[in-house]
Amino acid sequence: MSKNVIITGGGSGIGAAITRIFLEKGHKVFMLERNTGGAKEAFAGTEDTRLQIIPCDVSNQAQVVEIINGIAGKTTIDILINNAGVSHIGTVETTSEQDMDNVFAVNVKGVYNCIHAAIPHMKKNGGGVILNMASIASHVGIADRFAYSMTKGAVLAMTYSVAKDYVADGIRCNSISPARVHTPFVDGFLAKNYPGKEKEMYDKLSKTQPIGRMAKPEEVGKLAYFLCSEDASFTTGTDYPLDGGFIRLNS
Template sequence: MIHSLSGKIAIVTGGNSGIGRSITEVLRERGARVHVLDLDAGGEDTHRCDVTDQDAVKQTIDRIAREAGRLDILINNAGIGFIGTLEQTREVDMDRLFAVNVKGVYNCALAAIGYLKESRGVIINMASIASTIGIAERFAYSMSKGAVLTMTYSIAKDYLSFGVRCNSISPARVHTPFVDQYLASNYAGREAEMFERLSATQPIGRMGKPEEVAYLAAYLCSDEAAFITGTDFPIDGGYIKLNG
């Protein structure tokens, strides 16, 4: 099998919905045993865990690694969004974005790194095109995803000698239930019109599909990507390079 992950033990945070669910499904199709850390405890091999709680994260990841005998892959996918400029961002909003999107990555990577050093494993962090370019009304979100990107570089550098590879993926707009909920809440009766308008902001003319992000993640976790570390991978329909 191309990009086989047979026998690998993986953890995907936020793996019960959206992009995380697709990553979980694709990794399982490739042969990995995937454990999901999510606030929603439903689903196979799902562990109810709040990534902002360092003790809970450590206990959960320790238990998974101990029972499986190893840990090969960590995908830091759990994250939340927020729309607003600097003036529209309250302290509570900033703190929440930081807790989930930044501290959550830190907590999970810290708990997993010892096991990944033993297995010469892989970390994939879900960043965003907002990590590297300005997007209107995404002040706090851009802050958090910029931190994810630079944490990726730092981890890749510090653990290179242990054989741990760390990369990030930066999607543009991807059609997930979050997009549908956002349109229904903010553009009732105009959902189709706004969906087309948002889709058109990608030069390729549409939003991404969750499975397209998942296929990239599976490749980066595989042995075929053994020469890749410390790199961010935009998957953006040409947004960064071709807009304007």
């Protein structure tokens, strides 16, 4: 049965992989994306009328509410996947107030904005599924990731809170905590910070996962699809590390 899915930040990396698997399975995707040009380029040649790319800054509550209400006015909202996020490198000393505000606005407020807007429609429709993208940084200390870790810890806490508050409304809420995933962001980071040493640093970062490699975006996409499907209908209030053994085997 076809579902209506809202995916934030679905234009690249993990979000694009999630978008593709839902389209392949026959579902309709409303992609909320700040970089619509990049999203359209990523899905160029996709003659799939089930994909709608909508310009959206998830940190802007008024914009998010207007868009989600507009979608709900035309169809049901069955699934919400909060994938949009930004990274930041730094300790508490090197993280400026502006840095903190920027990361918080997308990674925390953006997730809150989308859930806040979608929940009333899901309740009205008798249920739904919410999936949040957390991180291994939600669970363990990672050097130089102060602001990012703070926001992903908040995403994990929001997941548990929403699952608890709305289980009686037929709304399931879970999260995924990936370790390093090989995306264009990783390649860009290496090119910018380690010119000429990209392969060496890529191998080094890959080996921080005990399994010896980074995850593929498609692997995250497949887990996301399962958690949003009826096969996971008994699953709520749970975080799924997709980490190559990082959390438990790196001690």
